[in-house]
Amino acid sequence: MRALGIILAGGNNNKMRELSNKRAIAAMPIAGSYRSIDFSLSNMANSHIQKVAVLTQYNARSLNEHLSSSKWWDFGRKQGGMYVFTPTVTADNSWWYRGTADAIYQNLSWLKSSHEPYVVIASGDGIYKLDYNKVLEYHIAKRADVTVVCTECKEEDTSRFGVLKMNEESRIEEFDEKPMVSQSNLISTGIYVIRRRQLIEMVERCAQEDRHDLVKDILIRYKNLKRIYGYKINTYWNNISTVDSYYRTNMDFLKPEVRDYFFGQYPGINSKIDDLPPAKYNPGCSVKNSLIASGCIINGKIENSVIFKDVYVGNNCYIKNSIVLNNVYLGDNTHIENCIVESRDTIRANSYHCGEDGIKIVVEKNERYAI
Amino acid sequence: MIKKEMIAMLLAGGQGSRLGVLTQKVAKPAVAFGGKYRIIDFPLSNCINSGIDTVGVLTQYQPLRLNTHIGIGIPWDLDKNVGGVTVLPPYEKSANSEWYTGTANAIYQNMAYMETYNPDYVLILSGDHIYKMDYEVMLDYHKANKADVTIACMPVPIEEASRFGVMITDENGRINEFEEKPEHPRSNLASMGIYIFSWKALKESLNALKDQKNCDFGKHILPYCRDNGKRLFAYEFNGYWKDVGTLGSYWEANMELIDIIPEFNLYEEFWKIYTKGDVIRPQYISADASIDRSIIGEGSEIYGEVHNSVIGADVRIEKGTVIRDSIVMRHSRIGENTHVDKAIIAENVAIGKDVVIGVGEEAPNVAKPQVYAFGIATIGENTVVPSGVKIGRNTAISGVTTLADYPNGELPSGGVIAEKDGE
Numbered sequence: 011m012r013a014l015g016i017i018l019a020g021g022n023n024n025k026m027r028e029l030s031n032k033r034a035i036a037a038m039p040i041a042g043s044y045r046s047i048d049f050s051l052s053n054m055a056n057s058h059i060q061k062v063a064v065l066t067q068y069n070a071r072s073l074n075e076h077l078s079s080s081k082w083w084d085f086g087r088k089q090g091g092m093y094v095f096t097p098t099v100t101a102d103n104s105w106w107y108r109g110t111a112d113a114i115y116q117n118l119s120w121l122k123s124s125h126e127p128y129v130v131i132a133s134g135d136g137i138y139k140l141d142y143n144k145v146l147e148y149h150i151a152k153r154a155d156v157t158v159v160c161t162e163c164k165e166e167d168t169s170r171f172g173v174l175k176m177n178e179e180s181r182i183e184e185f186d187e188k189p190m191v192s193q194s195n196l197i198s199t200g201i202y203v204i205r206r207r208q209l210i211e212m213v214e215r216c217a218q219e220d221r222h223d224l225v226k227d228i229l230i231r232y233k234n235l236k237r238i239y240g241y242k243i244n245t246y247w248n249n250i251s252t253v254d255s256y257y258r259t260n261m262d263f264l265k266p267e268v269r270d271y272f273f274g275q276y277p278g279i280n281s282k283i284d285d286l287p288p289a290k291y292n293p294g295c296s297v298k299n300s301l302i303a304s305g306c307i308i309n310g311k312i313e314n315s316v317i318f319k320d321v322y323v324g325n326n327c328y329i330k331n332s333i334v335l336n337n338v339y340l341g342d343n344t345h346i347e348n349c350i351v352e353s354r355d356t357i358r359a360n361s362y363h364c365g366e367d368g369i370k371i372v373v374e375k376n377e378r379y380a381i
Numbered sequence: 382m383i384k385k386e387m388i389a390m391l392l393a394g395g396q397g398s399r400l401g402v403l404t405q406k407v408a409k410p411a412v413a414f415g416g417k418y419r420i421i422d423f424p425l426s427n428c429i430n431s432g433i434d435t436v437g438v439l440t441q442y443q444p445l446r447l448n449t450h451i452g453i454g455i456p457w458d459l460d461k462n463v464g465g466v467t468v469l470p471p472y473e474k475s476a477n478s479e480w481y482t483g484t485a486n487a488i489y490q491n492m493a494y495m496e497t498y499n500p501d502y503v504l505i506l507s508g509d510h511i512y513k514m515d516y517e518v519m520l521d522y523h524k525a526n527k528a529d530v531t532i533a534c535m536p537v538p539i540e541e542a543s544r545f546g547v548m549i550t551d552e553n554g555r556i557n558e559f560e561e562k563p564e565h566p567r568s569n570l571a572s573m574g575i576y577i578f579s580w581k582a583l584k585e586s587l588n589a590l591k592d593q594k595n596c597d598f599g600k601h602i603l604p605y606c607r608d609n610g611k612r613l614f615a616y617e618f619n620g621y622w623k624d625v626g627t628l629g630s631y632w633e634a635n636m637e638l639i640d641i642i643p644e645f646n647l648y649e650e651f652w653k654i655y656t657k658g659d660v661i662r663p664q665y666i667s668a669d670a671s672i673d674r675s676i677i678g679e680g681s682e683i684y685g686e687v688h689n690s691v692i693g694a695d696v697r698i699e700k701g702t703v704i705r706d707s708i709v710m711r712h713s714r715i716g717e718n719t720h721v722d723k724a725i726i727a728e729n730v731a732i733g734k735d736v737v738i739g740v741g742e743e744a745p746n747v748a749k750p751q752v753y754a755f756g757i758a759t760i761g762e763n764t765v766v767p768s769g770v771k772i773g774r775n776t777a778i779s780g781v782t783t784l785a786d787y788p789n790g791e792l793p794s795g796g797v798i799a800e801k802d803g804e
Contacts, residue, residue: 041662041663042662042663043661043662043663043679044661044662081455264665266665266682269662269665269682272662273662273680278662279661279662280661281661283456283658283661285456285653285654285655285656285658287415287416287417287647287648287654287676288415288416288417288676288677288678288679288692288694289664289676289677289678290639290648290675290676291672291673291674291675291676291677291687292641292673292674293641293673293674294673295672295673296671297666297670297672298666298667298668298670299666299667299668300665300666301663301664301665301666302663302664302665302666302677303663303664303679304417304663304678304679305648307648316663317663318663
């Protein structure tokens with residue numbers, strides 16, 4: 011294979027509010043049965059990238075649990091495989107990952123000992139499908155030093171993205187990281203293709219200068235020196251790292267065309283297998299326009315919602331426009347509207363939760379007595 | 382030296398002809414069950430949950446589906462460095478090449494496999510029962526009795542006992558006599574077809590009866606053991622156990638899963654049942670759908686009504702369609718405004734629009750009245766049913782059918798359309 015994969019999955023930000031207390035964003039549950047990182051991992055596997063490093067730092071327990079075996083994404087091979095790198099203390103370094111470039115620098119020996127000529131860098135919080143080979147071919151054809159996969163931003167506010175401007179040859183002329191006012195709605199997806207030796211050189215130089223960020227200290231700084239090109243995609247891409255975009259991305263899967271794009275069209279998205287029984291619908295339940303994952307037992311009423319794995323919905327519950335994460339127990343007569351219910355929680359009977367302006371995140375941390 | 386205390390031999394070669402078109406192209410253990418599983422998942426999961434990590438699966442009849450399902454045993458954690466799951470088909474030998482001619486003959490032909498592991502005990506299982514059982518407890522019982530053979534038995538109502546092999550025991554559980562399907566049963570302890578043999582006793586009796594035609598455990602090996610002074614014990618099992626050998630019992634066992642608190646509960650954390658899940662995505666229930674008293678597998682898209690039914694993975698049920706008291710297996714598609722009442726629809730079936738399945742009064746099946754009974758319409762895998770037809774009860778359909786196969790657009794109760802291949 012011609013490329014290595016690196017997935018940056020260390021991140022966290024306060025825009026995820028309470029949801030980030032428990033896990034890295036890359037481990038956020040998506041679309042009923044998946045985790046965010048499944049998309050980048052599956053894309054790597056589907057692009058025949060056989061050697062992938064996942065760089066993780068913030069609250070990695072949930073992510074590590076999800077990545078407990080590489081076989082779900084077909085990485086358990088003699089050639090290559092999946093490597094999970096968390097920061098470690100070594101003789102000459104005792105820092106955490108101080109930034110994305112530093113995270114790569116601290117694992118430079120892995121890059122150096124590999125022989126693949128190119129590296130595909132992706133983030134763990136993008137929901138998309140992409141054949142990286144196409145980006146790689148483009149990268150080679152353009153004789154680029156770095157190729158940045160970009161897309162038109164569908165949100166009005168681009169201030170949480172890297173904003174680009176390309177010339178007619180697709181070479182990137184402007185690159186602003188999280189600008190307050192942006193000149194363009196073309197944003198970086200956080201997916202890059204770069205020659206392995208080039209990356210090693212840039213990251214080493216960066217470290218010498220005590221700089222640590224892949225975007226600010228490499229892409230932006232080098233943009234006039236190196237040939238940095240944009241590869242524009244028009245297919246579905248969403249970054250989930252705010253509560254609103256997380257909510258919206260999940261709700262997108264209620265649309266048949268989105269489900270068909272991700273799950274109907276080959277190749278699909280893989281995930282860890284949980285061995286849960288099929289969902290069960292008891293008398294008196296009513297489910298409209300919703301996604302229900304396996305292991306759920308439904309007694310109440312559900313509308314326009316995404317119910318993740320192993321959720322129990324009690325009698326007379328009413329769930330509307332909401333997301334209920336894995337392994338939640340909803341007691342009888344509970345009302346949930348415009349909410350995201352955090353995983354493994356127990357909501358007592360007769361509870362009332364309604365997001366008045368915007369999405370409410372429900373975290374109750376009750377003991378579960380139900381059998 | 383490799384040493385396993387107990388290994389399991391799972392007999393999965395039978396056709397299960399009483400399941401009619403459901404087993405036309407797959408072995409019975411590979412038939413789908415409960416919206417997600419295949420029948421063989423139950424004994425395989427029981428094995429790993431009981432700490433048995435070496436399982437030989439004996440296949441013969443239509444093994445393709447079974448082989449792909451088992452693979453190297455990853456879903457059951459049976460992908461082991463030593464042991465794990467091994468599929469054992471009949472093979473050619475320098476002399477006496479033969480198929481597996483009977484249950485014991487199949488085990489005899491795999492003597493070399495068993496010897497590899499130097500077992501003290503061998504557990505013989507069949508691949509056609511739905512149950513959860515801890516074989517380790519049964520082994521403890523076997524050891525405590527210093528038994529040569531322990532037979533798992535289940536108390537059944539005495540009036541039904543004549544359908545089974547019945548064990549007559551003394552007060553210590555030792556079996557003095559047994560009767561195969563007796564007219565006047567003297568006991569209600571029915572054999573479940575699950576045996577633990579001490580290795581020596583198994584090897585000795587298999588060798589002694591190696592020339593026996595169609596050598597069978599119930600008919601030959603157990604009588605041999607009894608007559609040669611071996612210690613045979615009955616291990617009484619009182620949990621849920623269901624033989625799904627007929628369309629009626631298969632349908633019933635599926636329907637029992639949808640009770641509010643089913644007797645056989647798949648939703649317990651304890652004693653999980655594992656399967657190869659190739660569909661991961663959640664199911665979608667549309668705004669027009671209406672569902673109650675049902676279980677539905679992953680990735681299914683429901684636009685119609687589903688009542689009292691078991692729906693497998695990746696099934697699509699279109700708008701205006703009503704499914705009632707039925708089983709629909711994975712990858713099947715059911716068109717708009719179709720009504721299905723008490724049917725078993727196998728995998729990858731395509732049913733058109735405005736079809737009615739399960740209409741009219743029951744009538745005995747013209748071809749196999751014993752098989753296609755219970756009022757169930759049975760549709761085999763890869764079948765295509767054209768739009769607008771009516772299908773009665775106790776019917777069987779398989780293959781790609783067209784309107785021409787339905788005189789007056791109808792297959793009356795008891796009718797059969799079969800033996801047309803999908804190619």
